[in-house]
Amino acid sequence: MAAIQSFSVWFIPILIGFILLYGTMKKVPTYETFVEGGKEGFSMAISVIPYLVGMLVAISVFRASGALDLVLGIFRPLFHLLHVPAEIVPLGLLRTISGTGALGMTSDLMATYGPDSFIGRLASTIQGSTDTTFYVLTVYFGAVGIRKMGYALKVGLLADLIGFTASIIVVSLVFS
């Protein structure tokens, strides 16, 4: 565990150091190049704003109105039939639309059921094996101004479903 932790702490500085030394070796004007490359970051962040505002507002209206809970309520019997613990279903749904929301819910599940309980482990695995599809889609396409997404959303959501299902199956097999 300590090894993994120190790995993450050391990895970034080592990576940065390596890039800088390699650039110096190749006679790249490092500082000027850094400034030149960094400039783009500003305009990228600015162009994401309208996309993110649109998406986050819609999602939070859906959540705050209680519609999300309603949808979850409808699906609850189905999940019960499939032996999926009902506590975990909101996380699966929230994970695709809100990264911080899902992280909050995972912490909440761990606080309630304990990190080493079945639900705690399942929440951890779901959190680690899927990503916030709506956010990734909005930011990546928003930054470069892609408006027509094609079948991207379908692919992202189906991948989340696979991650969710795989998490349940793997955690059930490994821990019980």
Place this chain on the structure above:
Amino acid sequence: MVNYIWVGLMVTGFITAALNGTMDKVNEALFTSAKEAVTLSLGMISILVFWLGLMKIAEKGGLLELLAILFRPVVRLLFPDVPKNHPAQGYILSNMVANLFGLGNAATPMGIKAMEQLKLLNGGRDEASRSMITLLAINTSSITLIPTTIIAIRMSYNSATPTDIVGPTLIATAFSTVGAILIDRYYYYRSVRKEKRR
């Protein structure tokens, strides 16, 4: 499709609020979330500027090219539309590597750079190309070797074995990533077939 989902989320929200009597909460959510979105976007500036600056050095020094040469077969297989020696290859790979090591905040700028290159390849249109969707699919399925954030949360709740989910997470991630790539391929070939029929 995104248009319908967007309108759907809002309108169902308003209707539910009308029936539930939660309209005040919805009003509050409308404006706090808009503000949150702007804060979030502006908060990304620091990370974007920093990593894009570093990436530029890596690019000029030829590191990205080196990475692209090393893993060319993988990129060729996943992104057949990207021509050989195209700069997009280097960015795609650095995005994937950053994701693998759980460097989420480094992965995003690199992914955006890759998207930018892919957009140029696509004639600068505002339409998602096949390669863009593949890149997105790989990113949404989250290929991570070590889920650092989760391990940290587990530790903070005094887990006896905070890392025991690493194995299951890897397996589940493998499934979702491979699944994402296969689904992506399926939809691509389906759209090609539709084009032909026209």
